[in-house]
Amino acid sequence: MPAIQVRGANLVYEVLGDGGPWVVISPGGRRGLTSDRALGMLLAEAGFRVLVYDRRNTGASDIGFPGTSESHEQAEDLLALLQALGTGPAYVAGCSSGARLSLLLALHHPEAVRALLLWRVTGGPYAARKLAFNYYEQFIAAAESGGIDAVARTEHFAAMIAANPHNRSILDRLGADGFVAAMRRWLAGFHQGSGYPVAGLSPEEMRRIALPALIVPGNDRIHPRAPGQAAHRLLPNSEYREIMTEDVDVDVDFAAWEAKTGTLAACFIDFLRRRETLAIRRP
Incomplete structure (x- = not known):
């Protein structure tokens, strides 16, 4: 495509x-x-x-x-x-x-x-809690426990890397600290509007x-x-x-x-x- x-x-x-x-x-x-x-x-x-x-x-x-x-x-x-x-x-x-x-x-x-x-x-409220975990919290936990390698092994990011191998180099350049910072930033943005x-x-x-x-x-x-x-x-x-x-x-x-x-x-x-x-x- x-x-x-x-x-x-x-x-x-x-x-x-x-x-x-x-x-x-x-x-x-x-x-x-x-x-x-x-x-x-x-x-x-x-x-x-x-x-x-x-x-x-x-x-x-x-x-x-x-x-x-x-x-x-x-x-x-x-x-x-x-x-x-x-x-x-x-x-x-x-x-x-x-x-x-x-x-x-x-x-x-x-x-x-x-x-x-x-x-x-x-x-x-149920959707707000569930989506915060699905989109952000599970990946923050993976990065904090196993670094960017653990993120790359999650079902979602492993599929993205398989479909587009360049995505692994993007994650590597970002690193675990950069990835966690990005996820926390987006998580905060999600919570700002999740209660409406x-x-x-x-x-x-x-x-x-x-x-x-x-x-x-x-x-x-x-x-x-x-x-x-x-x-x-x-x-x-x-x-x-x-x-x-x-x-x-x-x-x-x-x-x-x-x-x-x-x-x-x-x-x-x-x-x-x-x-x-x-x-x-x-x-």
Whole structure:
């Protein structure tokens, strides 16, 4: 797959479809582009040009820990990627952590976003504790107990090194002390926004996002229904659609959501086509 250097990091990407309005998809967690490629293919088959990509620190892209907030850095990376590819304003879709970065992009760079498509929005105290461990604390513990070699052996970073061997040299240059400092900096940035109804943005910031949005809430411990409902209440120009009708007592309901890929795609395509029709009707 092609890669392009964005803000000092090589990001791997793929464009699905030959034409039509641009849609970019940002997955949840630290998952790579393959996790939502099936969704992207369905959107492309419906006439949209879909950008899927490995964010910094995911998939085969480069490792890097700039700034004070991972989600803010991911939003700035996405802006630079869209500019480098010459997409113009795009429909921006995001799941979980991808929803956070999408909201931040819309807040700080609304000119780059035509509308938002957000699903499995994150929030609540359980998600805040669990994600702090998943994203940062487990890797801090590995570095402090076994140095950068231990970090490189963790499941996440071992997979990134296997996909992109250059990532091992990036970790080596950073060293255990530099890595721990970066993780603690990002952990502090995460905690600054983790207590809001929608993790990552204050209610006041959410209300300032006037762009059209479609919200599809989650149904598990890390993506409970309440943050999606809060996003709908706070975003002044949003629609709300439920796909999962029952809540489940698991951290992430991966299998059930994968089975609903076609339903989610249908919801997105309906929203996108209505937005396109409105755009054509405007003088």
